[in-house]
Amino acid sequence: MRHRVPAVAGTDANMQQPQPASIPWHSDSAGSVIVKSVAEQEAMRRVGRLAAEVLDMIGAHVLPGVSTEELDRLCHDYIVDVQKAVPAPLGYRGYPKSICTSVNHVVCHGIPGDRRLKQGDVVNVDVTVIKDGFHGDSSRMFAVGRIAPHVQRLVGVTYEAMWLGIRAVRPGTRLGDLGATIQRFVEGNHYSVVREYCGHGIGRGFHEDPQVLHYGTAGTGLELRPGMTFTIEPMVNAGRREVRLLPDGWTVVTRDHSLSAQWEHTILVTETGHEVLTLGAGERPPA
Ligand code: MF3
Ligand code: CO
Ligand code: CO
Numbered sequence: 001m002r003h004r005v006p007a008v009a010g011t012d013a014n015m016q017q018p019q020p021a022s023i024p025w026h027s028d029s030a031g032s033v034i035v036k037s038v039a040e041q042e043a044m045r046r047v048g049r050l051a052a053e054v055l056d057m058i059g060a061h062v063l064p065g066v067s068t069e070e071l072d073r074l075c076h077d078y079i080v081d082v083q084k085a086v087p088a089p090l091g092y093r094g095y096p097k098s099i100c101t102s103v104n105h106v107v108c109h110g111i112p113g114d115r116r117l118k119q120g121d122v123v124n125v126d127v128t129v130i131k132d133g134f135h136g137d138s139s140r141m142f143a144v145g146r147i148a149p150h151v152q153r154l155v156g157v158t159y160e161a162m163w164l165g166i167r168a169v170r171p172g173t174r175l176g177d178l179g180a181t182i183q184r185f186v187e188g189n190h191y192s193v194v195r196e197y198c199g200h201g202i203g204r205g206f207h208e209d210p211q212v213l214h215y216g217t218a219g220t221g222l223e224l225r226p227g228m229t230f231t232i233e234p235m236v237n238a239g240r241r242e243v244r245l246l247p248d249g250w251t252v253v254t255r256d257h258s259l260s261a262q263w264e265h266t267i268l269v270t271e272t273g274h275e276v277l278t279l280g281a282g283e284r285p286p287a
Contacts, residue, residue, distance in 0.1 A: 002200040002207040033201055033209050035227035040134070040203065041268055044229050047136035048266050048277025050083050050129045055140050056281045058127075062142040064119045068101035071125065072112035075099045079129055088128035088135055088206050095250065100126040100139075107194055107235050107243050107252040107260040119145035122155060124262045128206060135202050137231050138278035139264040150238070151259060157189045158236040158261040163286050165214070165232045169267055169274035173224045179216025182234050186214075192241035194260070197252065199231040202266055224269045229277070233264030 036044060054075050061074055076098040079087045087098035095111075102110035102124040103117065110124075117123060126139035141155045164185050165178045186193050199212030210222050214234040239258025246253060254260050268275045276285075 002198060002211065004196055004198045004211055004213065033222065033228060034203055034205075035225060036203055036229055036268075037227070041227065041229075043132050043134040044136065044203065044266070044268060045275075045277055047085070047129055047131040047134045048138070049136070050079070050085055050131055051127050051136035051138045051266070052278045052280050053083070054078055054127045054129065055125060055138060055278075058125055059140075059142060062117065062123060062125070062144060064145050065116055067114050067116045068103070068110070068112040068123070069097070069114060071101055072097045072099050075125075075127060079127075083129065083131070086130040088130050088137075092206065100124070102126070102252075102260070102262070104259055105254045105257045107237070107254060108197055108262060109250045109252050111248060111250055117144045120147055120151075122147055122151055122259070122261065126262075126264065133204055135204075135206050136278055137202055137206070137233075137264060137266050139233065139262055140280070141261055141263060154191065154236065154238050154259055155261045157186065157191060158234060159263050160286065161185050161214075161234045161236060162232055162263045162265065165234065166265060166267060166274065166276060167285065169224060169232075169269060171224055171226055171269060171271065174218075174220060175210060175212060175222045175224070176216040176220035177218045178232065179213045179221075180218040182232075183215035186234070186236050192237045192239070194235035194237060194241055194243055196243055197235060199233045199264070201228070201230045203229055226269050226271045228269040229266065231264055231266050233262060235260060235262045 089095045090098045097112045101112045121144040128137040165182045193215045201208030237260045239256040242255040266277045
């Protein structure tokens with residue numbers, strides 16, 4: 001997810017050039033949003049599927065005793081050798097690994113290392129793949145062996161929160177509607193929404209405009225248009241919403257050390273609603 005930055009008015013200088021068949025669409029408050037052409041949408045579908053397939057592959061390896069850097073190696077090799085694609089995080093702003101692994105009270109951007117997972121842990125694995133110049137970004141929570149009911153509840157509420165947001169995606173919906181929907185549901189379940197990190201436009205860029213906040217005010221913000229692609233990736237804390245950045249410059253943890261969960265999908269806005277580009281094998285929108 002991207003770090004949230006204050007909204008600034010879009011200027012010609014910071015507008016990115018659309019591809020030939022794209023229609024540029026300028027947001028009202030936060031720079032420019034790149035609307036994808038039909039061909040670009042097809043490339044986003046392909047890379048979205050790759051990101052999902054990495055997560056489908058890694059699930060069986062998330063077991064007690066495995067280290068997060070073993071998970072990183074498996075994902076790296078699968079992306080590079082099998083998919084003939086590129087792991088977007090590797091070298092991104094100096095990030096040292098190919099995936100993020102965020103265990104228990106780690107909110108996001110956990111760096112894989114020699115830490116071994118143990119029974120009862122929960123880990124978010126966040127995968128971003130680049131293929132043919134386009135990015136696909138998705139993350140899932142994995143339980144390590146059996147987990148406690150309160151942990152399962154946090155993971156489940158966070159999953160539902162993501163899907164509530166996804167279900168609201170259609171032309172005319174505003175970003176504030178998505179944020180408000182997610183926030184109301186999370187806080188109604190007595191959890192909190194992380195504010196410092198958010199979803200993001202995605203395409204040729206890893207993190208494009210707009211910023212997709214997981215809290216907000218209905219009826220405000222950018223209005224969605226067909227051809228937009230962005231992530232929805234709520235980070236939900238069991239305790240307080242405040243976070244702290246560790247000295248490694250990446251790892252984000254909850255200030256109160258409460259558990260945190262996150263799920264992420266990449267979404268395309270269609271004429272009639274949306275397409276989820278990173279659906280897992282057998283994953284269906286929950287009822
Ligand atoms: N995949 C993350 C996201 O959802 C970003 C990770 S950036 C990294 O946007 F450098 F930490 F990998
Ligand atoms: Co993301
Ligand atoms: Co991600």
